[in-house]
Amino acid sequence: MSDKIKIQVEDVNVFYGDIQALFDVTLDIKSKEITSLIGPSGCGKSTFLRCMNRMNDVIDGCRVEGKITIDGENIYDADKDPVLLRARVGMVFQKPNPFPKTIFENVAYGPKIHGLASNTSELREIVENSLEQAGLMDEVKDRLNDSATDLSGGQQQRICIARAIAVNPEIILMDEPCSALDPIATARVEELMGNLSNNYTIVIVTHSMQQAARVSTNTAFFHLGHLVEFNATKQIFTNPSDKRTEDYITGKVG
Amino acid sequence: MDIFDITIVILAISTASYFFAVKKITKISNTNDIRPDSILSYYGKIAAIWAFVPAFSLLLFYSFLSPIFSEMVFIEKLSKIFPEHTESQLDLAFAQLQNVANGILENPDININRLAVELKSWDETSLAVRSWVVFMLLAITALFSYSRLTPKFKARKTVESFLQKLFLGAAVVAILITIAIVASLLFEALRFFEVYNIFEFLFGTHWSPNIAIRDDQVGSSGSFGMLPVLSGTLLIALIAMMVALPIGIFSAIYMTEFASKGVRDFIKPTLEILAGIPTVVYGFFAALMAAPFFRSLGLSLGMDVSSESALAAGAVMGIMIIPFISSLSDDVMNSVPQSLKDGSIGLGATKAETVINVVLPAALPGLVGAFLLAVSRAIGETMIVVMAAGHAANLTANPLEAVTTVTVQIVSLLTGDTVFDSPKTLSAFALGITLFVVTLLLNIGALTVSRKLSEKYD
Numbered sequence: 001m002s003d004k005i006k007i008q009v010e011d012v013n014v015f016y017g018d019i020q021a022l023f024d025v026t027l028d029i030k031s032k033e034i035t036s037l038i039g040p041s042g043c044g045k046s047t048f049l050r051c052m053n054r055m056n057d058v059i060d061g062c063r064v065e066g067k068i069t070i071d072g073e074n075i076y077d078a079d080k081d082p083v084l085l086r087a088r089v090g091m092v093f094q095k096p097n098p099f100p101k102t103i104f105e106n107v108a109y110g111p112k113i114h115g116l117a118s119n120t121s122e123l124r125e126i127v128e129n130s131l132e133q134a135g136l137m138d139e140v141k142d143r144l145n146d147s148a149t150d151l152s153g154g155q156q157q158r159i160c161i162a163r164a165i166a167v168n169p170e171i172i173l174m175d176e177p178c179s180a181l182d183p184i185a186t187a188r189v190e191e192l193m194g195n196l197s198n199n200y201t202i203v204i205v206t207h208s209m210q211q212a213a214r215v216s217t218n219t220a221f222f223h224l225g226h227l228v229e230f231n232a233t234k235q236i237f238t239n240p241s242d243k244r245t246e247d248y249i250t251g252k253v254g
Numbered sequence: 255m256d257i258f259d260i261t262i263v264i265l266a267i268s269t270a271s272y273f274f275a276v277k278k279i280t281k282i283s284n285t286n287d288i289r290p291d292s293i294l295s296y297y298g299k300i301a302a303i304w305a306f307v308p309a310f311s312l313l314l315f316y317s318f319l320s321p322i323f324s325e326m327v328f329i330e331k332l333s334k335i336f337p338e339h340t341e342s343q344l345d346l347a348f349a350q351l352q353n354v355a356n357g358i359l360e361n362p363d364i365n366i367n368r369l370a371v372e373l374k375s376w377d378e379t380s381l382a383v384r385s386w387v388v389f390m391l392l393a394i395t396a397l398f399s400y401s402r403l404t405p406k407f408k409a410r411k412t413v414e415s416f417l418q419k420l421f422l423g424a425a426v427v428a429i430l431i432t433i434a435i436v437a438s439l440l441f442e443a444l445r446f447f448e449v450y451n452i453f454e455f456l457f458g459t460h461w462s463p464n465i466a467i468r469d470d471q472v473g474s475s476g477s478f479g480m481l482p483v484l485s486g487t488l489l490i491a492l493i494a495m496m497v498a499l500p501i502g503i504f505s506a507i508y509m510t511e512f513a514s515k516g517v518r519d520f521i522k523p524t525l526e527i528l529a530g531i532p533t534v535v536y537g538f539f540a541a542l543m544a545a546p547f548f549r550s551l552g553l554s555l556g557m558d559v560s561s562e563s564a565l566a567a568g569a570v571m572g573i574m575i576i577p578f579i580s581s582l583s584d585d586v587m588n589s590v591p592q593s594l595k596d597g598s599i600g601l602g603a604t605k606a607e608t609v610i611n612v613v614l615p616a617a618l619p620g621l622v623g624a625f626l627l628a629v630s631r632a633i634g635e636t637m638i639v640v641m642a643a644g645h646a647a648n649l650t651a652n653p654l655e656a657v658t659t660v661t662v663q664i665v666s667l668l669t670g671d672t673v674f675d676s677p678k679t680l681s682a683f684a685l686g687i688t689l690f691v692v693t694l695l696l697n698i699g700a701l702t703v704s705r706k707l708s709e710k711y712d
Contacts, residue, residue: 098597
């Protein structure tokens with residue numbers, strides 16, 4: 001475990017039109033660890049996640065203020081291209097969203113648009129390697145040319161993870177990646193996250209406190225757009241310093 | 255009483271039935287302390303339906319059948335007076351008789367005059383009888399339903415089944431009308447093919463429908479090869495689609511993926527204005543502005559452009575179709591889930607890459623459906639081509655020449671004085687059924703494709 005800081009967030013405020021969704025969020029996310037964001041619905045944790053790869057840019061009327069640096073570079077600088085940023089910061093969504101294409105093409109999509117492979121055999125290598133890392137290779141190796149939408153929900157979500165890995169990102173953001181999956185598929189994805197954290201910095205939004213406790217090293221608790229508490233996961237779940245965190249993790253509110 | 259007065263009376267009685275029924279049921283259930291089967295208004299509704307439907311149906315049937323019946327009777331009588339008349343002459347004589355009876359014409363013929371008086375009194379009696387039988391039926395059904403309604407009656411269920419039958423009836427009427435139109439088209443087309451070889455019609459390359467109308471007239475015998483006409487239609491539709499498809503789809507892409515809300519709110523209504531322009535306005539725009547423009551442009555480039563060119567008509571038709579394509583594509587692309595677009599954006603794709611690689615392939619079946627519907631429209635469009643495409647049946651693929659289309663030919667075959675049983679007139683029906691088959695095939699194609707789309711994301 002390294003103590004190197006990957007993402008530094010300083011005084012971030014987010015507005016949707018006139019409504020403020022996040023208030024002065026400041027935290028540091030460490031490299032090659034899993035960080036969980038928890039909190040009741042509407043607390044701003046997904047909004048915060050989407051700030052880190054500037055996905056909020058595509059939402060009409062959304063405005064982000066403050067500073068988020070990755071390896072010391074502010075991603076909101078005027079000369080920074082959000083498209084290039086998103087290649088470094090991959091994202092996995094709440095609902096599995098494979099493209100209506102073949103399994104191979106789903107994973108090859110990112111490498112193709114970023115020109116990561118100079119010929120088909122290199123592309124094939126990237127695809128197979130990504131599927132391997134996502135723990136899916138054994139299940140789909142005979143049907144890479146079948147439609148990805150025919151797979152089960154858990155497999156689809158792992159395709160989406162493989163798709164994100166294929167671009168060779170440094171950070172993977174996961175927005176409730178298991179909320180549409182059954183417990184068995186969830187266990188597989190969690191195991192996968194553990195393996196991936198050796199190579200990638202992972203930030204995960206989750207509604208399941210057990211999941212946060214199982215997979216993450218650090219946990220941030222959001223409430224009504226404020227970052228209430230950010231600490232080692234163990235600390236948060238055993239000895240929270242804020243009353244609101246305690247109420248939430250003990251099930252009194254939320 | 256005319257049909258309108260009778261309808262008013264029927265409506266009044268039905269409304270009264272409603273309130274009487276509600277009152278009766280209220281009274282019975284209150285005195286006997288029973289809970290009625292349905293909400294009270296359903297008893298009123300069923301009473302009103304029982305009063306209205308039989309009487310009104312009878313009124314319609316009677317009004318429809320009685321003139322047919324009287325015509326039969328009086329043509330029979332006329333045929334006794336004029337035994338040498340043919341069927342169409344008898345029809346004419348009956349029309350004359352009606353005019354005499356209504357005092358529009360004066361006829362010196364004593365027989366006709368006598369019959370006219372007879373027809374007049376027949377008509378008057380028939381009207382009086384109509385009022386009486388309708389009112390009798392109305393009274394019977396209204397009283398019957400009133401006397402039969404009890405709180406135990408399943409009024410809600412009965413109203414439900416009545417409405418179900420009403421909706422079914424509407425659907426059946428729509429289907430029957432379609433079948434009737436197709437059948438009459440087909441029937442007349444078959445009459446044409448009795449006098450003209452169907453293969454010469456389908457594959458002939460010479461279209462010149464002018465033929466001798468009188469036996470002693472000197473003239474050509476007429477030639478009905480429809481290929482030049484059909485090729486003209488397809489050429490103009492092709493030009494129209496080449497204009498409409500890129501502009502329509504690209505503007506839809508801009509609106510769904512790139513435009514801010516303010517811009518979209520401006521562009522969409524503007525495109526809808528294009529859709530609201532009457533086709534006749536497009537027609538004279540094509541004939542008076544687009545055609546001369548293309549002609550002078552061609553001349554300046556040293557090309558000979560006919561003053562009524564396929565290009566002018568097709569280009570203007572394309573402009574007419576733009577809003578059609580753009581609004582259909584807009585719907586289709588909006589139905590591509592945002593999660594797919596997010597997936598692509600999240601991988602570091604630009605918006606344009608996302609549109610090309612994800613949105614368009616996912617929307618493709620729907621786009622094909624939109625395209626086929628637009629082609630059907632282009633093929634069936636009449637006014638623009640009548641005014642701007644010309645009447646010369648050239649078998650050509652050169653868009654600078656004048657061509658004619660199926661719709662233009664139908665218009666010119668059937669306008670003015672026509673003889674209904676000449677091949678010239680009947681060929682319009684053959685063209686009509688050809689056009690119908692072509693657009694039907696395209697519509698079936700469009701439906702099949704768009705159905706595939708709706709299966710895909712659920």
